[in-house]
Amino acid sequence: MEVIPLGVWGGYPKANSATSSFLVKENGFNLLIDCGSGVLASLQNYVSIQELDAVIITHYHHDHIADVGALYYAKLIQNQLSNETKTLPIYAHTKDSQFRAMQYEGHMEAKDLEEASKIGPFTISTTPTVHPVYCLALRLEVNGKSVVFTADTGWTERFISFAQKTDLLVSEANLYQQYEGKIAGHMSGRQAGMLAEKAKIKQLILTHLPHFGDVQDILEEAQKEYTGDAQIAKVGSMYTI
Numbered sequence: 308m309e310v311i312p313l314g315v316w317g318g319y320p321k322a323n324s325a326t327s328s329f330l331v332k333e334n335g336f337n338l339l340i341d342c343g344s345g346v347l348a349s350l351q352n353y354v355s356i357q358e359l360d361a362v363i364i365t366h367y368h369h370d371h372i373a374d375v376g377a378l379y380y381a382k383l384i385q386n387q388l389s390n391e392t393k394t395l396p397i398y399a400h401t402k403d404s405q406f407r408a409m410q411y412e413g414h415m416e417a418k419d420l421e422e423a424s425k426i427g428p429f430t431i432s433t434t435p436t437v438h439p440v441y442c443l444a445l446r447l448e449v450n451g452k453s454v455v456f457t458a459d460t461g462w463t464e465r466f467i468s469f470a471q472k473t474d475l476l477v478s479e480a481n482l483y484q485q486y487e488g489k490i491a492g493h494m495s496g497r498q499a500g501m502l503a504e505k506a507k508i509k510q511l512i513l514t515h516l517p518h519f520g521d522v523q524d525i526l527e528e529a530q531k532e533y534t535g536d537a538q539i540a541k542v543g544s545m546y547t548i
């Protein structure tokens with residue numbers, strides 16, 4: 308399994324970049340996790356639109372869905388050009404009326420993420436996060452290997468069992484430590500490191516980064532808590548599990 312960061316920013320993308328999003332590849336199956344601003348441009352460095360096999364949306368904040376509309380048109384145009392309708396399944400939760408907007412005239416089929424136990428080769432489990440809107444963390448498993456995406460979340464003890472012994476934890480780290488408890492629904496680098504250490508995971512990468520300060524400080528906060536391999540998620544890198 309390969310995990311490729313397509314963007315790492317929270318809220319909106321920096322110049323020539325994208326908001327937090329990941330492509331997960333396994334044996335020819337291409338799964339996109341979240342589709343915020345800039346993601347469609349970044350995605351096509353790795354796969355074509357028609358090579359995409361499924362999409363997961365963790366929640367309906369703009370920085371996770373902004374490019375879904377562009378993806379509709381990409382599917383429409385590519386289906387017309389190739390003269391075949393290849394429908395793209397898009398998995399999201401149904402606890403918001405926005406779920407229906409994920410559906411697009413046969414080009415994209417909205418599916419209930421919480422009802423899905425398998426997407427392509429991946430066994431999927433989800434758990435609700437701590438966020439101002441309903442949001443799901445993800446655990447993907449294949450061939451005895453796993454990756455956990457926290458999605459957007461504040462600290463919760465529940466994640467320690469959910470992320471237990473995963474090979475790769477992709478954790479949000481939107482806050483510097485001094486903002487813990489002051490901004491709801493996000494974790495600091497320190498808390499991401501604490502989660503990684505308590506869950507005994509193998510490798511930690513940090514994403515959903517803030518637009519101010521030096522994000523290296525967030526990594527250093529994580530490294531004070533977590534003794535394993537921790538990095539800021541790097542677009543252009545490929546994390547092989």
Ligand SMILES: [Zn+2]
Pocket residue numbers: 366368438459
């Ligand atoms: Zn959010």
